[in-house]
Amino acid sequence: MKSTAKIFYGLTVFLFICTVVYIIGTIYVEDAGYIHGLEWAGTTGLVLAMGLTAMLGSYFHLTERRMDILPQDWEEAEVADNAGLYGFFGPSSIWPFAMSMAIALMGIAIAFMMYWLLIMGAVMLIFFGTMLNLQYGLPREKH
Template sequence: MKVQGWMFMWLSVFVLAMAVVYGLWSKEAAGTTALFMAFGLCVMIGFYLGFTARRVDTLAQDNKEADVADEAGEVGFFSPHSWQPLALGIGGALAFLGVAIGWWLLYFSAPLIMLGLFGWVFEYYRGENRTQ
């Protein structure tokens, strides 16, 4: 994770330089703003990855002498039967379609997004896994 953090930090330096050059050269506000926002996102991701890398054990990808088999094993827990990402995807697609077609479409997409998000966060807090 340490390597990815440094990659994003160097990418943020490059994006910042390109934002300044683009802003001075084109004098166009939308593209310049987008590049400065991309710079901010790169800094946030790089900082998060670097911050997290200091608090977790060294991974095989951070060891130059590591073998491919060193990273084998369980990666994490992924819900095998969740329908909530489908609801979020449909709601998000409708929301972005609402920007192109009309803002009235957000009245249909926002409840679908909220329902999918609420269901995804709390899907393991019902039934036998519910806390008392």
């Protein structure tokens, strides 16, 4: 088993232990301001997080089983062994900022229950996300 799969399997075991402790804690520990019994929101969140880490661990386990040894798994590897092409990263872009402003607009719309503003923010977010993905696919004069 490779290192990435081991990390996610370890996180799954940790979240399982946390879930058991959380369930026992919410069922048996009494609080004067709380209704006695299982607290479903936290339990559901922990179970879903445990399922996510288990799925990622099994995915990495199955994928890395078919690959050669990676520099991360080789104890005598140097930093230069992992060097290579990492891809293209644009020097600057306005679209991530525009997307965060659209998300902030949607948050304000939810806070003040303005559904028309929520829809407008969602449309803006979809447009800005599309432009982020197409910023180097469009001709320069279309930017």
